[in-house]
Amino acid sequence: MKIVEPRITVVGTPWRELVFLELSTDDGLTGVGEVRMVNKTETLVACIEELARRYVIGADPFDVERLAWNVQRAEYGRPGEVTQSTLAAFDVACWDLMGQALGVPVWKLLGGCFRRRVPAYANGWYQAEREPAAIARLATGVVDKGYRALKLDPFGAASAELPAADRRRAEAIIRSVRDAVGPDVEILIEMHGRFTPATAVRVAVMLEPYDPEWIEEPVPPENAAALARVRAATRIPIATGERAHTIADIREFVEGGLADVVQTDLTHFGGFLAMKCLAGWADAHYLLMAPHNVCGPVGTMANVHFAVATRNYKILEHFNDFADSWVHDLVDYSPRVAAEDGCFGLPDRPGLGVRLNHEVCRAHPRTGGRIKLFEEGWERRAGQT
DSSP states (O other): OOEEEEEEEEEEOSSOEEEEEEEEETTSOEEEEEEOOSSOHHHHHHHHHHHIIIIITTOOTTOHHHHHHIIIIITOSOOOHHHHHHHHHHHHHHHHHHHHHHTSBHHHHTTOOSOSOEEEEEOSOOOSOSOHHHHHHHHHHHHHTTOSEEEEOOSTTOBBBOOHHHHHHHHHHHHHHHHHHOSSSEEEEEOTTOBOHHHHHHHHHHHGGGOOSEEEOOSOTTOHHHHHHHHTTOOSOEEEOTTOOSHHHHHHHHHTTOOSEEOOOTTTTTSHHHHHHHHHHHHHTTOEEOOOOOOOHHHHHHHHHHHHTOTTBOOEEEOTTTSSGGGGGGBSSOOOOOTTTSEEOOOOSSBTOOOBOHHHHHTSOOOOOOOOTTSTTGGGOOSOO
């Protein structure tokens, strides 16, 4: 079996663009992968096109180790966000092809079934003014859909510091959400790497009474010493890693005991092969995986397969019930969170088990949509181009 043709499809939403890659083989199979690139869609598409010609067309989809080496080492330049996202698109589509060729779901190839239910947390649900009562009402709606965990960034467009009035507002939002959802629903606090260590510590101490499940990227993600200052000052677990693209990027944070939850993004970290390597290494440090996921249905399904087969998996991020819910229609069998337990179920179809609906994709052409986290009103996720 050889790969003979790549096909790229880009779907636009008001705040993100979803890049789908289909790889077709000489025996009639088609595998699919997906990346939601962070504000660099055209760059990603160009890299996919260039490296597909070099390393993918004519290759056996089972040879994912060689594929990863080609992209990460044979190219000589250091792997980063663009190349690792490109590799992830190739890798996931190849595993989809392997599963189809063998007639089994991808999770059976990744280690088999460790869990039959994959817990999910909601994101993208707080599309409202930063007013405590309004956000609390939306949080109640999240729980009504069955979710047992939800994440939010209550800090507006803050950068570096958070003035006293904004601190009080953020605290009021979290207090209102906690009052609305009760003590048993997990609240995850997204900080988007906004703050200096001093500000992050002040905010973390302020939020401790509301028992957040974690604080996420309290400081910019490059500096382990800065995160160490936050680590030493709070009892709240710390999650980080969504902007790491190789094990080397996150090594210092893991080995230094600075992270409790590893959030690398499967679609920016090189795909299944790299994530299984990382999960094993994180498990040696007794850390849990909670991958960042802003994908549509294909990337989300890939994450579900990874979760099923990974022992130290905590929870999966999910936007698609709240932001651009129509993206479920982009495929024939979209992964859904069950209302009865807030979990994804066990996939049972060969490969990833999803196929693109190109007619629906064509109805949503490119928008140039991107996220602008340091502009007021970004939470509404509307018209950010």
